[in-house]
Amino acid sequence: xxxxxxxxxxxxxxxxxxxxxxxxxxxxxxxxxxxxxxxxxxxxxxxxxxxxxxxxxxxxxxxxxxxxxxxxxxxxxxxxxxxxxxxxxxxxxxxxxxx
Amino acid sequence: xxxxxxxxxxxxxxxxxxxxxxxxxxxxxxxxxxxxxxxxxxxxxxxxxxxxxxxxxxxxxxxxxxxxxxxxxxxxxxxxxxxxxxxxxxxxxxxxxxxxxxxxxxxxxxxxxxxxxxxxxxxxxxxxxxxxxxxxxxxxxxxxxxxxxxxxxxxxxxxxxxxxxxxxxxxxxxxxxxxxxxxxxxxxxxxxxxxxxxxxxxxxxxxxxxxxxxxxxxxxxxxxxxxxxxxxxxxxxxxxxxxxxxxxxxxxxxxxxxxxxxxxxxxxxxxxxxxxxxxxxxxxxxxxxxxxxxxxxxxxxxxxxxxxxxxxxxxxxxxxxxxxxxxxxxxxxxxxxxxxxxxxxxxxxxxxxxx
Numbered sequence: 199x200x201x202x203x204x205x206x207x208x209x210x211x212x213x214x215x216x217x218x219x220x221x222x223x224x225x226x227x228x229x230x231x232x233x234x235x236x237x238x239x240x241x242x243x244x245x246x247x248x249x250x251x252x253x254x255x256x257x258x259x260x261x262x263x264x265x266x267x268x269x270x271x272x273x274x275x276x277x278x279x280x281x282x283x284x285x286x287x288x289x290x291x292x293x294x295x296x297x
Numbered sequence: 298x299x300x301x302x303x304x305x306x307x308x309x310x311x312x313x314x315x316x317x318x319x320x321x322x323x324x325x326x327x328x329x330x331x332x333x334x335x336x337x338x339x340x341x342x343x344x345x346x347x348x349x350x351x352x353x354x355x356x357x358x359x360x361x362x363x364x365x366x367x368x369x370x371x372x373x374x375x376x377x378x379x380x381x382x383x384x385x386x387x388x389x390x391x392x393x394x395x396x397x398x399x400x401x402x403x404x405x406x407x408x409x410x411x412x413x414x415x416x417x418x419x420x421x422x423x424x425x426x427x428x429x430x431x432x433x434x435x436x437x438x439x440x441x442x443x444x445x446x447x448x449x450x451x452x453x454x455x456x457x458x459x460x461x462x463x464x465x466x467x468x469x470x471x472x473x474x475x476x477x478x479x480x481x482x483x484x485x486x487x488x489x490x491x492x493x494x495x496x497x498x499x500x501x502x503x504x505x506x507x508x509x510x511x512x513x514x515x516x517x518x519x520x521x522x523x524x525x526x527x528x529x530x531x532x533x534x535x536x537x538x539x540x541x542x543x544x545x546x547x548x549x550x551x552x553x554x555x556x557x558x559x560x561x562x563x564x565x566x567x568x569x570x571x572x573x574x575x576x577x578x579x580x581x582x583x584x585x586x587x588x589x590x591x592x593x594x595x596x597x598x599x600x601x602x603x604x605x606x607x608x609x610x611x612x613x614x615x616x617x618x619x620x621x622x623x624x625x626x627x628x629x630x631x632x633x634x635x636x637x638x639x640x641x642x643x644x645x646x647x648x649x650x651x652x
Contacts, residue, residue: 207367207523208535261554264523266320271524273322274329292535293367293476293523294550 199223199232199284203241207292209263212253213245221245234267235278237288252292264291313338320528324518324561332528339525343513344379350500352511355386358466362457363391363412363420365405368472370412370533371522372514376470377416391416392460392469394453395424397432401539408534415532423460425452429606437540440614445540447618448609451601455593461508473512476519476557479564480549482571487549491580498571506594518564520557 203219210217223240225232235257246253254260258278265272266289272280282288311319311331319329323338330338346352353359361376363369373391380387393409396402406422413420426432429452437445461469478498485494496502501511514522526533556563576582587593588600595601601617608616 206527206535208537211536261551261558262519264520264527266527269320269528270318271321274319289527291523291527293519294554 199225199282201237201282201285202287203245204287204289205291206289207264208294209253209290209292212248212250214247219245232282233278234265234272234276234280234282234288237282238278252294253290259290260294262292262294264293265289266291321521321524324520324557325516325565327561335521335524335528339517339521340375340379343375343517344383346500346516347379347385347513350511352470352501352513353385353387353468355384356388357386357468358388358390358464359468359470360390360392360421360461360464360466361418362469362471363393363409364472365393365408365412365534366472367523367526367531367533367535368474368477368514368519370408370472370531371526372470372472373412373416373418374529374531375525376513377418388466389418390464390466391418391420392457392464392466393420393422394456394460395422395426396449396453397425397434398539399434401536402433404536405534408532411532421460421464423456423463425456428452428456428459429602431606431609433540436609436614439609439612442540444614444618448605449540451605455600455602457510458506458508458593466508469508469510471510471512472514472522474514474517474519474522475564475568476550476553478512478515478571479567480546480553482567483549483553484546485571487545491576492582494571494574495576498568515568516565518561 199222201221201223203221205213205217205219213219221244223232223237238254238258242250242254252260253263259265265277267275267280267282268287269289309318311317311334312328313330313334317331317333320332321335322329323335359376361369361373363373373389376387377389379385380389391409391413393406395406409420409422412418424432433445433449436448440448457469481497482494485491485497498515500513500515501509503509525531553564553567583596585594585596588595588598588603590599590603593600593602597604599607604617608614
């Protein structure tokens with residue numbers, strides 16, 4: 199499945215200062231669905247190059263990191279349980295930098 | 298699948314207009330709202346805060362403390378919008394401080410310069426180098442990475458006042474948001490700083506000083522500010538200051554964010570707690586006066602900036618760090634005057650958080 203991942207608000211610094219990543223992720227196990235939970239663990243392993251604690255806390259994003267799936271607040275779609283579809287656009291924005 | 302779709306559709310309308318797909322869950326109310334309704338309530342609530350607290354008078358010149366970051370960028374955008382829409386009759390300006398931090402402030406100032414054009418607001422930049430003869434880079438070279446945030450915070454506070462005086466404005470607005478204020482309430486409790494605790498929740502401060510400051514975002518959640526900037530594609534700068542690993546404030550911030558995740562109202566409730574504290578009349582508060590050297594407000598003989606500057610210029614950078622000593626006498630001269638508005642100008646460490 200193809201996704202567009204966008205990092206903003208300073209989070210791009212954790213992945214080589216690249217804001218937009220077009221990625222291809224194969225379904226992990228045999229299940230035919232991919233959730234945000236799966237995506238986060240993939241991102242942590244494959245995209246985050248430094249200070250992962252700035253991005254994640256436990257198995258979810260660090261409080262203060264906003265997540266949008268197709269420009270919609272992930273709090274409306276079930277957060278970690280949000281089911282992803284091919285070509286979804288997922289945006290991560292840190293609110294923790296500067297004023 | 299059928300059931301799932303139905304469920305999705307049922308919960309998939311904005312609970313304000315009942316027409317469009319919601320894009321955001323409001324932390325303040327937990328309402329699910331669409332983009333158009335979000336813009337409307339976001340702007341309208343700020344307008345109500347401005348009106349109810351009588352923040353401005355028609356014809357006033359107002360400077361917006363602009364760092365190029367999310368809060369001040371959204372503030373500049375929203376305030377110029379509301380000024381037009383509701384005929385506030387304000388002359389708005391952008392005021393930026395150049396601390397002289399290569400790779401951080403020089404970049405963020407580029408953002409402010411673009412904002413000047415985008416929003417049509419005249420920009421004034423005042424620099425530490427011009428005001429004090431030192432850039433933060435030079436200060437850090439001399440004192441290292443300890444206490445540098447103290448210098449920066451103290452200098453910034455005065456620099457904003459001086460810049461505001463140069464612009465001949467009647468008021469200065471800053472982008473401090475609800476999360477910032479909750480965090481500061483907590484920090485002041487942790488530090489036992491009663492003087493600041495009693496004033497950090499005021500929407501307007503310094504009314505008896507040269508230039509009052511106010512915080513139109515006092516009740517605005519950081520999440521909504523960032524969402525607003527994202528949806529409106531506002532141009533802001535977001536890099537951590539290269540010199541600021543302020544651990545103590547960082548912990549407080551993280552704690553607030555953890556609380557918010559469990560119960561978003563916690564932020565407003567902490568602000569409410571801060572507002573409702575009553576300071577015992579027996580509490581000693583610093584007495585307000587003016588600095589003998591530069592005339593700036595100070596509770597001591599010399600203001601904090603002058604003490605720090607003297608230390609730098611004499612090669613004794615530890616001077617003025619920690620509890621007052623040296624020029625200002627061996628003891629903390631804090632005395633009585635219960636209830637008097639405390640105004641020691643030693644600033645909050647770090648970042649753009651001056652209260």
